[in-house]
Amino acid sequence: AAMPSWVIDRYGSNEVLRFTRDMMFPIIHFPNEVIIRVHAASLNPIDLSMRSGYGATALNMKRDPLKFKIQETEFPLTLGRDVSGVVMECGVNVSYFKPGDEVWAAIPPWKQGTLSEFVVASGNEVSFKPKCLSHIEAAALPYVGLTTWSALNKVGGLNQSNCSGKRVLILGASGGVGTFAVQLVKAWGAHVTAVCSHDASTLVKKLGADDVIDYKSGNLEEQLKTLPLFDFILDNVGGSTEKWALDLLKKWSGATYVTLVTPFLINMDKLGVADGMLRSGVTVGSKTVKHLLKGVHYRWAFFMASGPSLDEIAELVDSGKIQPVIDEVFSFSEVPKAFLKLEGGHARGKTVINVISRQ
Ligand SMILES: NC(=O)c1ccc[n+]([C@@H]2O[C@H](COP(=O)([O-])OP(=O)(O)OC[C@H]3O[C@@H](n4cnc5c(N)ncnc54)[C@H](OP(=O)(O)O)[C@@H]3O)[C@@H](O)[C@H]2O)c1
Structure with a gap:
C-alpha cells in the first residue's frame, strides 16, 4: 500500500x-x-x-x-x-x-x-x-516542548517545586523553544528574563516574561550585567554567547547554564562517529570542569522523545498554563x-x- x-x-x-x-x-x-x-x-x-x-x-x-x-x-x-x-x-x-x-x-x-x-x-x-x-x-x-523539558528538567534539574524565587534567563525567547520555555518556567513559578528582538517583546511579555531585553538595542552583555545575577540560563542562540553568559550566574549556589546549540552531530559528520563522539566528550568535559571550578554548572541538552513527559505537558496545556x-x-x-x-x-x-x- x-x-x-x-x-x-x-x-x-x-x-x-x-x-x-x-x-x-x-x-x-x-x-x-x-x-x-x-x-x-x-x-x-x-x-x-x-x-x-x-x-x-x-x-x-x-x-x-x-x-x-x-x-x-x-x-x-x-x-x-x-x-x-x-x-x-x-x-x-x-x-x-x-x-x-x-x-x-x-x-x-x-x-x-x-x-x-x-x-x-x-x-x-x-x-x-x-x-x-x-x-x-x-x-x-x-518537539519544542520535549526539547525544553529535557533542557530545563532532565538536564537542568528545574521542576514545579524548586523554581519559586529563582531568576531564569532565556536567550532566544521568540522562536518555538523560546515561547514554550518562557511559559513552562513561569508555570513553575520562576522570575523570567527573556531576550528577543524588539518586535517580539509584546508576544513574549504576554507569555509571562517579567523582563524583556531587546538584543539588537545595544550591547546585550552590558545590558544583562546591570541586572541581578541569575540561577539558570537557557541558551537557544549559541555562537559566542557562552563566552560571557556564564558570568551572569550566581556562583557556588548550583546555578546552571544549559545550551541547546551544540556541535554534537556536526562533530560526527566531520570526524566520523567514534572520533566525533570523542571530540564532543572532550569539549563538553573540559568546559564543564572549567566552569565548575568557577562555581557554576555548564551543560549540553538535546531533544528527548517521551510520551510520559508529553503527558505532563498535556496537563499544563489543559490547565491553561501553556498555550501553543x-x-x-x-x-x-x-x-x-x-x-x-x-x-x-x-x-x-x-x-x-x-x-x-x-x-
Ligand atoms: N539540541 C537539540 O536537541 C535542539 C532541539 C531543538 C532546537 N535546538 C536548537 O535551538 C535553537 C532554537 O530552536 P527553535 O525551534 O526555537 O528555533 P526557531 O523557532 O527558528 O527560533 C529561533 C529564534 O531565535 C531568535 N534569535 C535569533 N538570533 C537571536 C539572538 N542573537 N538573540 C535572541 N534571539 C535570537 C529568532 O528571532 P529573530 O532572529 O527575529 O530575533 C527566532 O525567533 C535552534 O538553534 C535549534 O537548532 C536544539
Whole structure:
C-alpha cells in the first residue's frame, strides 16, 4: 500500500523536497509500535538541517547500527518531527492506546517523519493529545516542548517545586523553544528574563516574561550585567554567547547554564562517529570542569522523545498554563513554502502544516 508524503531523495536546498503519492505505507516492526494518521505536523530547525544532510552520519548509524539492511540508503526520507493525529493501528503489546485515540508525539530524527499521511511511532513516544487543542494547535508543541523539558528538567534539574524565587534567563525567547520555555518556567513559578528582538517583546511579555531585553538595542552583555545575577540560563542562540553568559550566574549556589546549540552531530559528520563522539566528550568535559571550578554548572541538552513527559505537558496545556504559539499554518501542498519561511528565520512561534485537509 502507498500513501502521500513529502520526501527527499538526496540532501540539498529546498528543491530536493518531492511530493509523492507512492511512499511505502509504514509497517509495525515491533509489538510496542503504533501507526498514527497524521492530522497536523510542524517544522523545526532540525528539518532544515536534515534536508541539507546535517547529522546524517550519526542518524544513519542509529537507523542501522549493525548494517543489517540490504538497502544501503536512508532515502526516500520523510522529514517532520511533530505529529498530532489519530491512532490507526496498534502492535500486540500496546495496551495504553487503541485505534481512534487522539494522540500527539515527537518522532526521533532517525525515524521516518511526519510530513506524510501516516507515521509509525513507539508507544512510549506517544501521549494523549491535550483535549483543549485542535490538531493544528497540538502539532506546534511536542518537539519544542520535549526539547525544553529535557533542557530545563532532565538536564537542568528545574521542576514545579524548586523554581519559586529563582531568576531564569532565556536567550532566544521568540522562536518555538523560546515561547514554550518562557511559559513552562513561569508555570513553575520562576522570575523570567527573556531576550528577543524588539518586535517580539509584546508576544513574549504576554507569555509571562517579567523582563524583556531587546538584543539588537545595544550591547546585550552590558545590558544583562546591570541586572541581578541569575540561577539558570537557557541558551537557544549559541555562537559566542557562552563566552560571557556564564558570568551572569550566581556562583557556588548550583546555578546552571544549559545550551541547546551544540556541535554534537556536526562533530560526527566531520570526524566520523567514534572520533566525533570523542571530540564532543572532550569539549563538553573540559568546559564543564572549567566552569565548575568557577562555581557554576555548564551543560549540553538535546531533544528527548517521551510520551510520559508529553503527558505532563498535556496537563499544563489543559490547565491553561501553556498555550501553543503559531506563527503560520501551511497546507500539505505548501510544504516547500513552509520550509522557505522557516529558512528565512525570525520565527515567532511555530510553522505548522495542516496535513489532513490537503488539496
Ligand atoms: N539540541 C537539540 O536537541 C535542539 C532541539 C531543538 C532546537 N535546538 C536548537 O535551538 C535553537 C532554537 O530552536 P527553535 O525551534 O526555537 O528555533 P526557531 O523557532 O527558528 O527560533 C529561533 C529564534 O531565535 C531568535 N534569535 C535569533 N538570533 C537571536 C539572538 N542573537 N538573540 C535572541 N534571539 C535570537 C529568532 O528571532 P529573530 O532572529 O527575529 O530575533 C527566532 O525567533 C535552534 O538553534 C535549534 O537548532 C536544539
